[in-house]
Amino acid sequence: MPDPTTLPAGAFRPEIDRRIPAFHLPGFQALLRRELMRVWKMAAMVVVAPAVMAMIYFTCFHFGLGAERGTDTGERVLDFLVPGLVMLSVLLRAAENTSFSLLYAKIEGMVNDQLMAPVGAREVVPAYALSGMLSGLASGTAVWLGSLLLWPMPVAHPLAALLFAAGAALMMGLAGVLAGMVSLKWDHMSAFFTFVFVPVSFLSGLFAPVSAMPPAFAAIVQANPIFYAIDGFRWALLGSSQQDPAVSALVVAGTGAVFLALCLRLYAQGWRMRG
């Protein structure tokens, strides 16, 4: 057996086992680390900007609607609003993180690095989704802490709140992966946000209970998975909600599973990624 130190780099060495297991853990870890470092570098934008924005919305609603106004279902309007604003930030940040990262890699051409490496859809998609989730949770936490400064309120079910936020962030992170795969230019992605993600997130019972809406509108809102994400989260924070929280959890999990299946399939096919 030749001395390994005298061999040129990359020479064939049969004594090293290069078989790749069903799940390539080191590849997954490396990709996740890269994605999280990206989030870390942009921490100011990820955490500070959404918190400032949420406090601005909050002030506008406070003065625009009056703090002591009640909703139809009896909560005070600002109590009702806090879970919605936290969730809005979680959802949009999660989608933004994954779609931006994927499209940027495509446009700059460095997507080759992950397409050529021995990692496939089952490592790449979870790595992106997880980093999107963590980034969404970070920005949601910032918004929640910011809201505590202006409007202190207790949390009814802390663990459920975390689970709902994490589940919804995964769902939107996966939706962001899909958007990143579909888009070929920045224009496509900004159109995605302006015409899909933002309207869908805003028209979700975020600011008002469905019972107060016209019936046609309420039907549209109730067909929106984000409505269930926000409603479940609202239950976890306030202890009361419009839907059974179990139903909300099922809808979020189901939608997330559908997005996950789509992402895995399309990424494995290399749709709009290769060639």
Next chain:
Amino acid sequence: MSETSFPMPRAVGAVNWVGFQTLVRKEVRRFLKVWVQTIAAPVVTTLLFYAVFALALGGVVRTVGGVPYMEFLAPGLIMMAITQNAFANASSSMLVSKVQGNIVDVLMPPLSATELTLAYVLGGLIRGLLVGVVTWAAIALVVPLPVLHPGYILFHAVAAATLLALLGLIGGIWADKFDHMAAVTNFVVTPLAFLSGTFYSIESVPPTFHFLAHLNPFFYFIDGFRYGFIGLTDGTLGTGILVMLGANLVLGFAAWRMIAKGYKLKA
């Protein structure tokens, strides 16, 4: 002996009209080419805000100073769209040119600092007003807005858009990368725009906020603009006009001076 004709340099008078018009045309084409992002997107976002507030009110008929809340809100939202887009256009045009290096194409031709400043400001002004008109038309389909004082509407729209375009131009010249610009937008322009009395009458807030609002130029834009539509004002129209004219002069001079000196533009 046939005369050979060479192209001779064109004489440039006191004002380089051809160059100025070309630059303005370039600025307008720049945003029209991506109109989905520059016109349609802001209109959709503004309408979304409008819809959200309509829903949050839950059908309760609320009035501010005797005017239905939805009529009170509309002029402020239109003004926010105008100012944010005027700012975005001037700042992104300048910054993109700097980052990509094609700023030399603007600096080398015989264009004076005055012509450059005016052309960039005009680009932002046109985009702001275009977004404003489209938003207004869309809102008018749902809530018909009266027009009581067209002069006030026009003056405030133009003066506010010019002011923000100048601010955007200065920001674009100052910024070295997109992060800087995003910070200015997120931490200066957006908060000022939102906390300006768009969503509430400044009379109904605590005294501290009341005082702070009067230091915010956006308060004067929106107050005068709203007066033009529905005749409702928080009572500072004269001060507002003076503030806007003064701020435009100061910022106009600052932008002109930066370009004339080549600050962060010429090595």
